[in-house]
Amino acid sequence: MRWSRDVAPASQRTLLGSCLxxxxxxxxxLLTGSPDEKRISIYSTVANYSLPVxxxxxxxxxxxxxxxxxxxxxSAKANGPRWxxxxxxxxxxxxxxxxxxxxxxxxxxxxxxxxxxxxRGLVPVPSLGTLLARILxxxxxxxxxxxxVFVGNVAVHxxxxxxxxxxxxxxxxxxxxxxxxxATEPGRLRMxxxxxxxxxxxxxxxxxxxxVIPSASFQENNGAAEITVAxxxxxxxxxxxxxxxxxxxxxxxxxxxxxxxxxxxxxxTATTNPVPALLASTSSPALAHYFAxxxxxxxxxxxxxxxxxxxxxxxVTLTFARRLSQELEARGLSTLLLRNGDTTLTTDQRxxxxxxxGAAIYIxxxxxxxxxxxRLYGALVPAGGENHAPFLDWDTAQRTVVWTSQMAENSVAxxxxxxxxxxxxxxxxxxxxNNITFAxxxxxxxxxxxxxxxxxxxxxxxxxxxxxxxxxxxxxEQLEAGRR
Amino acid sequence: xxxxxxxxxxxxxxxxxxxxxxxxxxxRGGAAGVETxxxxxxxxxxxxxxxxxxxxxxxxxxxxxLRARSARIPLPAGRQERAEDLLRALLNIYLxxxxxxxxxxxxxxxxxxxxxxxxxxxxxxxAFADQHRSGVLVEELTMASLVQTLAANIPGITRAKILVxxxxxxxxxxxxxxxxxxxxxxxxxxVSQLQSVQ
Numbered sequence: 001m002r003w004s005r006d007v008a009p010a011s012q013r014t015l016l017g018s019c020l021x022x023x024x025x026x027x028x029x030l031l032t033g034s035p036d037e038k039r040i041s042i043y044s045t046v047a048n049y050s051l052p053v054x055x056x057x058x059x060x061x062x063x064x065x066x067x068x069x070x071x072x073x074x075s076a077k078a079n080g081p082r083w084x085x086x087x088x089x090x091x092x093x094x095x096x097x098x099x100x101x102x103x104x105x106x107x108x109x110x111x112x113x114x115x116x117x118x119x120r121g122l123v124p125v126p127s128l129g130t131l132l133a134r135i136l137x138x139x140x141x142x143x144x145x146x147x148x149v150f151v152g153n154v155a156v157h158x159x160x161x162x163x164x165x166x167x168x169x170x171x172x173x174x175x176x177x178x179x180x181x182x183a184t185e186p187g188r189l190r191m192x193x194x195x196x197x198x199x200x201x202x203x204x205x206x207x208x209x210x211x212v213i214p215s216a217s218f219q220e221n222n223g224a225a226e227i228t229v230a231x232x233x234x235x236x237x238x239x240x241x242x243x244x245x246x247x248x249x250x251x252x253x254x255x256x257x258x259x260x261x262x263x264x265x266x267x268x269t270a271t272t273n274p275v276p277a278l279l280a281s282t283s284s285p286a287l288a289h290y291f292a293x294x295x296x297x298x299x300x301x302x303x304x305x306x307x308x309x310x311x312x313x314x315x316v317t318l319t320f321a322r323r324l325s326q327e328l329e330a331r332g333l334s335t336l337l338l339r340n341g342d343t344t345l346t347t348d349q350r351x352x353x354x355x356x357x358g359a360a361i362y363i364x365x366x367x368x369x370x371x372x373x374x375r376l377y378g379a380l381v382p383a384g385g386e387n388h389a390p391f392l393d394w395d396t397a398q399r400t401v402v403w404t405s406q407m408a409e410n411s412v413a414x415x416x417x418x419x420x421x422x423x424x425x426x427x428x429x430x431x432x433x434n435n436i437t438f439a440x441x442x443x444x445x446x447x448x449x450x451x452x453x454x455x456x457x458x459x460x461x462x463x464x465x466x467x468x469x470x471x472x473x474x475x476x477e478q479l480e481a482g483r484r
Numbered sequence: 485x486x487x488x489x490x491x492x493x494x495x496x497x498x499x500x501x502x503x504x505x506x507x508x509x510x511x512r513g514g515a516a517g518v519e520t521x522x523x524x525x526x527x528x529x530x531x532x533x534x535x536x537x538x539x540x541x542x543x544x545x546x547x548x549x550l551r552a553r554s555a556r557i558p559l560p561a562g563r564q565e566r567a568e569d570l571l572r573a574l575l576n577i578y579l580x581x582x583x584x585x586x587x588x589x590x591x592x593x594x595x596x597x598x599x600x601x602x603x604x605x606x607x608x609x610x611a612f613a614d615q616h617r618s619g620v621l622v623e624e625l626t627m628a629s630l631v632q633t634l635a636a637n638i639p640g641i642t643r644a645k646i647l648v649x650x651x652x653x654x655x656x657x658x659x660x661x662x663x664x665x666x667x668x669x670x671x672x673x674x675v676s677q678l679q680s681v682q
Contacts, residue, residue, distance in 0.1 A: 304658055305618035313618070313658075366659070368619035371548045375621055380674060382664030383643045395664055424548075426677050427670070428624050429661040444620045 040125060041223035043197035044151035046071055050194065050223050053125060053147065059112045060125040060147075064094075067128070071136065071151065076121060083114070083121050087135050094121055103134045146220035148197070155199040160216055162208040169249040170213045170229060174198070177243030180227075189235045189248060193225040200225075212250065239289065290359040291333040291480070292472065296321035297366045297442075300344025307369045307452055314342070316367035320445060320461050324363070327462075327469040333476070351432035354440075355397075360479035361408055361472060364433065364442040369452050373422030374464060376409045377442040378402065379433035397437045404439040404482045412441070412471030419467050421448075439479055443468065533558040540574050541632040541675060543585035543625035550628060550678040552636070567596040567604065567638050574633050585625060588615020594649070596634070602642035603665070604634050613648045616657040623660035625678065632675045635668045642668050 038053035040062055047070040053060045068074040068087050076085045085092045092103040096116035101108045108131065112124040123131060128149055129142030141150040156176045163169040178198065180191035206216045216229045229235065233250040240247065296317040298304030304313025318339065325335040336357050338350055345353075354362045368375075385396030398405070409425050416423040433440045445464060447455040454460060472479070535556040542553050557573045559566045571593045578587045590611035597605040616623065631644045644666045647653070653662045 298658070302658070366620055368621060370545060370617070370619050370622050377620060380670055381667070382661075383667035383670075384665060424681070426621075426624070427674050428620055428659075429627070429664065429666065430620055430659060431655075431661045431663075434661075434664075442620065 038147070039223040040128075040147040040149065041194070042067060042070075042149045042151065043154045044071055045154055048195045048197065054122065056115055056122065057112070061115060061122040062125050062128070064121045064123045064131075067132070068135065076119075078116070078119065083116055085121065085135075090135060090137070092135060094123075103131065104137075106134070108134060143220065146225075147223045148220060148225075150197055150199075154197050156197050157199060158201065160201070160206055160208075162210045162213055164210065167233070167250045168210045168212045169247050170208070170216070170235075172227075172246045172248070173241075174244050174246070178246070179243060180246075182237050184234060187230060187232070189229045189231060189237070191227045191229075191237075191246070193227075194223075196225070198225045198227075213248070243289075289334065290336040290357050291361070291476070292328055292335045293338060293354040293357050293359045293362045294321045294325050294328075294335050295338040295350050295354065295362065295364045296340075297364055299339045300342055302344055304366070305368060307367060307455065311452075311456065313367045316445070316455060317365045318342075319456070320367070320465065321365045323458075323461050324365070324465045324468055327465045328472070331469055331473055333469070333473065347431040347435070351394075351435035354432070355435070355437050358483060359438065360476070360483050362433075362436045362438065362440040363468075364430070364440070366430075366442060366444040367455060368444050368446045369455075371446045372448060372450075373424075373446055374416050375424045375426060375444040375446070376413055376416075377426050377428040377430055377433065377444065378405045378409055379436075379440060380427040380429040381434050382429065392437060394435055396434060398434045398440055401437070401439055401482060404479065405441055407475055407478060408439050408472060409441050411475045412443075412468050415467040415471040415474070416464065419463060421464065421467065439482055533560070535559075538570060538573075539633070539636045540570075540577070541629050541636060542574070542577060543629045545585050545622065545625070547681055548621050548625070548678075549681060550625060550632070550675055552679075563638065564596060564598050567598060567634055568593060570633055570637055571596060571606065571630060574629065585622075585629070586617075587612065587626070591615065598638070598641070602640055602668075604631075604638070604641045604644045605647060606630055606634070606644065607647045607650055610649050613653060613656055618657040618659065620659045623656045623658075624674070627656065627660050627666070628671055628675050628678055631666055631668065631671045635672065644668055644671070 038055070038060065039050050040053050041048070041050045049070055051062055051066050053062055055061070064085065065074060065076050068085075072088045074085070074087045076083060078084075079093075081095060083094045083096065085094070090104045092101065092108075094101045094114040094116075097113050099110045099113050101110060101114060110124055110127045110131070112127075115122040125147065126144055129140055129144070132142075132149065132151065133140040136151060138152055140152075141155075142148075143150075156174055156178065158172055158174045160170060160172045163171055176196070178193060178196045180193045180196070183190045183192075200218045200220070204218045206218075208214060208216070212233055213229060213231050213235075216227060219226050219228070229248055231248075231250075235248045235250060238247045238249070239245070296314070298312075298314035298317060300314075302314065304317065307313055307316060318341075321337060322340070325337050328335045336359065338353055339345055350364075379398040379402065381396050381399045381402070385393035385399070392400070413423045413425050428442065430442050433442055443464075445455065445461070447453075448460055536559045537554055537556050538559070540553050540555055541550050543550055555573065557569065559569055575587070575591065575593055577583065578585050579589075579591065588611055590609070592609040592612060594607040594609050597607070599605060616626065627646065630646070634644065635641045645664075646656070646662050646666075648662070656662055
């Protein structure tokens with residue numbers, strides 16, 4: 001009997017276990033979030049944005065303040081039993097638990113009661129079309145089924161036609177630049193427009209007189225539009241005309257990697273930016289056209305080398321990367337900074353982002369306490385790996401464009417040496433250089449003298465940044481031609 | 485009432501367990517002391533037997549270059565043992581107080597495994613990697629020195645792989661990639677780049 005005193009009855013243990021299990025499940029759900037979260041998208045001339053939709057009393061609601069904030073000056077306050085909203089110079093009043101409201105001095109009836117939760121005013125989603133039109137004082141089109149709100153005349157239209165060249169191409173022209181998420185699946189290519197007000201053509205299904213690309217369909221749902229292109233061959237997407245034209249076509253010919261010898265890049269116009277199938281095997285954003293992707297090495301928890309007790313490598317690389325970006329931009333060479341803060345990125349993430357950008361050159365920035373001057377690195381491509389078009393081996397993707405990288409290195413080195421900066425050109429097993437599908441180099445900056453503190457001197461970094469910019473600008477055309 | 489012989493038996497057993505525990509604890513402390521003392525010392529190559537002329541590829545931090553240096557060291561007959569002794573001879577130079585490319589105290593080559601066809605696996609201890617200085621060039625000098633010393637003296641090596649404590653590791657010290665297999669031909673080209681200051 002004495003032993004049984006501290007032991008809970010079986011029913012209590014079961015109850016306790018169930019509670020714990022429920023808590024763990026609830027916590028896991030909170031962490032992961034729901035993959036099918038309802039969203040609503042608002043498109044306007046000011047901003048395109050997406051907001052979460054919440055369900056109350058079996059009705060979809062959205063925060064009215066969040067809807068209006070990007071569109072103008074908006075404020076809200078609880079005024080006795082009423083919730084008063086001021087948008088620019090117009091005032092609206094809502095009463096929690098009531099459907100009656102006053103908007104711009106006129107009565108307005110919501111399809112369901114207005115709700116106030118922790119100072120946040122929620123309105124039923126079906127009311128948005130008329131409510132926003134009243135508050136904003138302008139035309140608003142609301143596609144309720146897809147939860148897409150168009151404020152003013154912002155819709156982006158598109159045409160699609162198959163060019164019967166060999167191989168055939170589907171050319172899609174949009175009335176404004178677009179930047180969809182692209183994913184390839186067996187037998188189709190999907191483009192999801194999360195932030196663009198792309199609207200349906202005359203018919204939701206388009207058919208083409210082509211065996212390779214027989215049809216395309218348009219659908220919209222949960223605040224996004226999607227174009228699905230059916231195809232009998234894998235397709236690659238190319239962007240041109242400042243993002244207004246997307247061309248889908250099967251890969252023209254196997255790249256030189258299959259022959260094992262580096263070859264000049266394929267003929268492409270400077271404005272063409274294909275998304276490689278390597279990346280399209282999973283969803284990947286097709287980013288805007290950049291000349292250079294600049295990657296400040298390390299960051300976040302990964303500090304890199306301790307250059308001094310107080311100076312981690314990650315800080316120097318970020319400062320220099322920003323300086324280099326400014327120099328390139330000043331020359332009209334657009335850049336994408338992979339890391340523009342103290343964030344942790346894996347080398348795989350860096351490579352994926354860089355490859356998705358489809359830029360002309362990737363530049364990794366490192367800093368070191370050993371030696372002086374600047375060291376330029378190309379990839380020491382690891383052993384093994386086979387590249388079969390259209391797919392590239394992840395670890396040896398750089399192999400096909402090594403000569404372009406070397407050309408960039410030589411040009412940059414010439415400029416650095418002309419400024420009396422000690423410069424070496426080397427190869428290195430330095431990820432993610434070997435994973436990049438276009439020209440890729442790494443710059444390791446060391447102090448000009450034995451004093452490591454001089455590494456942080458703005459004048460020294462500026463001198464290097466200008467030389468690197470001059471070097472890259474000198475081979476701009478060749479690099480642009482090598483875009484994948 | 486518990487029988488008297490049972491009480492005596494249990495008491496004796498408890499005493500034996502306590503005595504053995506104390507003895508084991510004492511022996512363990514002694515063994516750890518011996519291991520610590522030994523690991524702080526560079527591993528010396530065998531001092532007996534006939535010596536052979538080998539080429540060691542040595543890193544020099546001052547100029548950031550590699551230089552080939554001939555040396556005579558005693559080497560065993562087995563191919564794998566020769567590979568291990570070669571790298572340990574190289575390590576002795578790096579662990580010396582006048583090292584041209586200092587490595588952290590306690591750095592060791594745990595083993596070298598020659599796997600046909602042409603693969604050499606170099607297993608470093610954790611002190612080697614954990615205490616290695618961080619930087620592209622300084623890490624690259626170490627990697628190239630190890631791989632090239634093996635390739636220059638052990639015929640038939642075409643690929644090399646570096647492990648740490650028998651496991652894959654992302655980088656040596658934050659830069660040089662250890663996840664992939666090195667192509668020895670590519671490393672040889674790198675070594676020729678590293679032999680000149682440019």
